[in-house]
Amino acid sequence: MRLVEKFAGSPDCWAERRGDRVVVSVDGDELVLPTDDAEQLRDSLSDALTARESFMNTAGVRRPDGSYVVERRGADSAGNRKVFESFDALRGRCRRPPETFTAEDLSATGLTAGRRHMVLWHLVEHPAFPVALASRQPLTAEKTATEVAEP
Known part of the structure; x- marks a missing residue:
């Protein structure tokens, strides 16, 4: 599952699944989310990118x-x-x-x-x-x- 498809301008961005959670890291700051919240974040990012x-x-x-x-x-x-x-x-x-x-x-x-x-x-x-x-x-x-x- 591709959680973060594109994040331009930041080489320090990644996301990975850890059990029933998803960890998103941007420039060293980590956010741990339940899978449902991660999916909502993905949808929001997709909407913003296709504004x-x-x-x-x-x-x-x-x-x-x-x-x-x-x-x-x-x-x-x-x-x-x-x-x-x-x-x-x-x-x-x-x-x-x-x-x-x-x-x-x-x-x-x-x-x-x-x-x-x-x-x-x-x-x-x-x-x-x-x-x-x-x-x-x-x-x-x-x-x-x-x-x-x-x-």
Whole structure:
């Protein structure tokens, strides 16, 4: 049974079963849990790792495999979403365009068609990106800081 599937950034993390208990250790701090509590912890961690944030026009989904999906809010077809390798990959896309940029400028980062507009809206709406809406016609964003914030 995989109790802790992924714990990024901490090489000192492990979990093991000891009889009817599960021991979880993070950076030397151990937590001994009954199996039922450990299963609830696993489910809570899974929910946190696959968190969905909804905004006015877009939504962002963190998948268990580490990928990050930007999608039109309420849309259900693959044409209305863009999967990035990770949230950091999207952060990298945000660094590339000039200080003021349009959806067309995102073409240089490999985005095509309506996905450019969707991703631009997401950068504007998501609080981890220092990007503000500069104009709706044409859809234009403006960076409000030189570095992209951590989520």
